[in-house]
Amino acid sequence: MIRREKRIAVLFVLPTILILLAISIFPLIYSFYLSLCQWDVGMGGRRIFIGVGNYLRLFSDQRFWGAMKNTGLELLIGVGTQFLVGLGLALLLNRYFRGRNLVVTLFLLPMMISPVVVGCIWRIIYHYQYGPLNFLLARMGLNPVNWLGSSQVSIYSIIIADIWEWTPFMLITLLAGLQAIPDELYEAARVDGAGRWAIFSRVVLPLLRPVIIIAVLIRVMDAFKIFDLVVLLTHGGPGQSSETIAFYNYTTGFKYFSMGYASAMAYFQLAVIVIIANVFLASWKRREVS
């Protein structure tokens, strides 16, 4: 009877296992195998096993490291600013005033717009001669900025657009975290003579920490994959100056069709993301233990 029940249970689970194997496990194993091969789908498409050759090629590929650097800038400056601005806005909105819900909804608008539309909007905003941003700068007596045509500036233009699009995510997540903190704790702190800064640093921040870790982790993982804004604003240019790792990986895989090298690049990214995620989660665990 028990064996029969077990068999039925297995039968119920089997379709899920098969689907997972087909769409998740097999591609994972196969792409790892590909990362150990040279497979340029151009002429004939012969696959040659080359061991760690693709991984070694990564270390001497300047374009790859340029893309890594740009992705690092996006993580540090982009996600960092999103967190700081998002936290500031969340603190401001964590008090009752008339029309607060409307203000929160308005702040969320950029996140609700399709990423493609965001890219198109910013392309117009950044236009050197006719864009509103340079118009405003000129009105203030400042020189126009070459937002998309300068290899020094273009990556920051992408980061600014990304900050505009994703700060609302930080805002709404942190605001939810702030609203989950019971009012009694603020009152108790005030009774004990704590000032605003003390309440923020000793009560709010420690209690908000799990939410901060999750919100930043989600954005870090997202920012590591930034692609749409790069395509729509600069196409990685001028030259390769604003290429991110996701964009370069796409170019290698689906423009140059170097599938082995692109797979190795994807695995390298995976390793970096796993390390970052573990650092964040470890810090959460430390907090739980303490």
Place this chain on the structure above:
Amino acid sequence: MKKFLVLLLALVFLLSCASLAYSLKLVVVGDAGHNLKPFDWYAQDFKEKFDVELEVIGVPFGELYEKEKMELIAATGAYDIMIVYPKFLAEFAANGWLYPLDEFAQKLDPKLDDVTPGYRDFYCKYSGKLYALPYDGDVLNLYYRKDLLENEEEKAAFKAKYGYDLKVPETWDEFLDVAEFFTRKAGEKLAGQVLERDFYGTAYYGQKDQIFAWWGNIFASLGGVYFDEETMEPAINSEAGVKALEIFKQIHQYCPPDVLSYGYEELKDVFLEGDCFMVIQWPCVGKKGADPNQSKIVGKIGVSHVPGVKKDGEVYYRALMPCGRVLAVAAEAKDPWKAYQVIHYLSVETSMDDVSTAETGLDPYRYSHFAHPEEYEMFANVEDARIYLEGVQKNMEKGYPEMVLPGTVEYEETLGVELTRALAGEKTPEQALNDAAAAWRDILNRFGKEQQKKLYQELVAGWRAAGLW
């Protein structure tokens, strides 16, 4: 039960009849926008003449290669008719992804004798077999502001500064002088009028996918070649290459500051909005420039050959022939013969109408297209149309073919990246081209050096035979 069976059979019969009554649906893929318009314009003709309905899929200009190749590799049969840029025709044909058209061409003549040699022999064929029919003939041309060139005040100022008469630049040195002369800041005067915005001497296509062609015009006029035919060593970092990039860097000074982000649209707009004295551009810009709906400088545009270098008193110039479009039938097409009839109709029957309108970006590629200036009605008069066509034809006769080896997309883009780095001042021209050559060696080895060498030698022999090399 019996009744049910009879009903079922009747239903099956009706459905079969209905499906027979439907036309065959062929899927077309191409770069989205104005060049797909003819497929819509003649939808009724395709239905009436060939009993074919078309589903047209447009993808972004720079992404056509990957979209098509992914479907072809996976053999999904997603597309029946494909707009292909000649640079990836060889790769698609070599992999057996395209349907050879020679047999069909014998049944229904594509009138290839009427097609200019570059398009007929290199952009539609691979290994002697016909794989595509021409659809858009691209070559780069020099467009300039005729009205400014003829302005007496400007002529006098130019002569005073450079010591010779202001004229259409024929050499790169003259091009630099004219570009420098017409670069003005807002508030300065141009032809007696105070400028509200900055005005630029010239501009170019700065994005990495096509920038090679704007450098290539200079490189080719200096005698540069892609590879050494014997050793297959990349020759882009030769003396001609470095010199061409040095000239290109000088030209860069007289361009809009954001020129490195320019693609086709931006380059067209900066000229047609009246913000720039001259550009090197594809032929369709001449037609669009004559259309008041698309241009603020109607009647003020002159066209000439791209500049070159002076040798023994003669100007030696070569105009790159980048991009272009041909129509191919996928090997997995549902009905290759019907697909061929459709592309034949566009390449032969309607081509005159399609290249002579400002609504498409399609450009002349048949001798008959050049012989009928009266068809180009967007021009103010037949004489203007004739001048435009003569200018384009002049460049086509001295056309410098785009490389069409497998891997060309990667060759051109890696070169584009290095050119941009030199123009942005991150590398010297020599460093940039040496790095590009190293990247080319790597691509060459990955695609198979011997196979590439064989194909390149065949290409060069063909170019030579057609007088283009």
